[in-house]
Amino acid sequence: MxxxxxxxxxxxxxxxxxxxxxxxxxxxxxxxxxxxxxxxxxxxxxxxxxxxxxxxxxxxxxxxxxxxxxxxxxxxxxxxxxxxxxxxxxxxxxxxxxxxxxxxxxxxxxxxxPNNVKSLFRMGKLQSDMGEYKEAMEVLKRALKLEPATKAIHVELSKLVKRQSGGEDIQEWKAKPAAMLGENIAPFLIPSKKKSSGVSWKFILGALVVALSSLVTSMILTARN
Structure with missing residues (x-):
């Protein structure tokens, strides 16, 4: 009812x-x-x-x-x-x-x-994604002036500068983010190699400990007999 x-x-x-x-x-x-x-x-x-x-x-x-x-x-x-x-x-x-x-x-x-930062940021990001670089730059600068400590605005402005300079194609950026690293990709691979070798050493040491403990156990049993 x-x-x-x-x-x-x-x-x-x-x-x-x-x-x-x-x-x-x-x-x-x-x-x-x-x-x-x-x-x-x-x-x-x-x-x-x-x-x-x-x-x-x-x-x-x-x-x-x-x-x-x-x-x-x-x-x-x-x-x-x-x-x-x-x-x-x-x-x-x-x-x-x-x-x-x-x-x-x-x-x-x-x-x-006019000074709504959330909307300024959203509008600037959309304009940047659509290739309206000049308009996006003006809007994002307004947002940054109002909230200079907001990291998201700095990140979006950085992307926009790369796009304006031709260093980052919109579609390529979305499809291949790894390409942004360029020559600096090598240092990112080194820690993973170290990590894998570390894991293998741990495995070897673990196997060694098991073998030693088995040897000690067999020696004790032999001594008792």
Missing amino acids: THHFSSNLLDVREKLDPSTLPIADCIRIGNQKRERGNFHFQREEYSMAVRAYAMALDVLTTSRDGGDCGVKAEEEEVRDYRVKCLNNLAAAQLKLERYDEALHTSRDVLTLE
Whole structure:
């Protein structure tokens, strides 16, 4: 009975025009749908997550008239939730390999919050992967200026510099990461050789200990007899 009521209520909510609802109701309903999206995302149900986030964004509208402080504060809250929702949507789109859509969604985030580092990083990485090097460099530099200690941004900028200089082809980098090591690949092989010889010595020593213990045991038995 409760489930039937809930599904009917959900249908009614989906048919409602958000502009006719109080902002507080839009926030409440929008967050319910955003949390539903998070639930699906955690279960790796990315298509369903995308749908839930899109529904949340439909409800979380910021086009309201009203000059009092209360309404402005609520509109700030709506904008913050829209940013969260859009970032989550972009992450789900990436999981589905919808790169163009993820790039568009990231731009939407930056329209609302120009200094959102998460979205700047995602947008820069996507542009770099798509070969839009100049645009990617500008975006990633903005992200680095805001968060200079974030290692992921440094790593992505390093990749971008290599791609710009022609030292790393996008497809080759994805298919053959070992090629990046070049002549420096030799030192990486030396420890494994040492390790294998170490294991063989351990095996020989182990066999020797077993042989010696057998010899000692046989000597003791002989002495007793």
